[in-house]
Amino acid sequence: MPMSEYVASIRSRIGNAFLLLPGVTAVIRQGDRFMLARHRHSGDWSLIGGGVEPGEEPSDALLREVLEETGAHIRVRGIVGVYGGQPMMVTYPNGDQVGYVTTAYDCELLSPATPDPEELLELGWFERDAIQTLVRRHWIDRVIADSPNSN
Template structure:
């Protein structure tokens, strides 16, 4: 589901007003490839991203989002970056700003496929052949790859 139930309930009270949310990015690596999704809301390629549910640890959310969106089981290896997004206007007019936790994740198992309606397609992409994507998403991937290389 693209919008978590708790966000829908909040939106019933606040409408399109700015909502501050914890988010995650799971940079899932398998050898020299990264798992990417083509988002259904804007058609852009991205690593797996999502919203942390109330009471959920961000590490758990990263693993959950990867499984839900792509069918891939992964393990978190490291927190590589915490950043604040600019205010985002979603296609439905909702305003949101995210405290993103970016994790380096290791592929464990599963065949990558579209797991829900948040994605148009899913694929493993060689790190040296990344498609065009928002610069901050590229930075998240680069930070995860840098942490893996340092280890």
């Protein structure tokens, strides 16, 4: 997904300088298996999510992001937690520096998911222990650890 108009308007004024943004993260799980996505820009596995647009409810942003990235519908079961700080800071290949404060939501998948080829290389289901063996964004370890143990 290309940069939102909102972020693009800020970037036009500040260039690649650090920008703090609100985000949402979908912890889509079935029992102790979690859906992860391997992202095109990094090749790393992570949870699905993205930015909250101005005036958008975070839960609506979550539904939108999952639909955009996977074509799937989800049901939100609750909030896992809120995460930020150094582990959530990223420098993208174009040099843009971003820090996210993300609200992670416990979710149930309601329809089939297919990766959006512009953003994702693949989707996969992984048990907690298997996630530790993946090349991944390490901040997800804390989110997975905080997630409920079963449906």
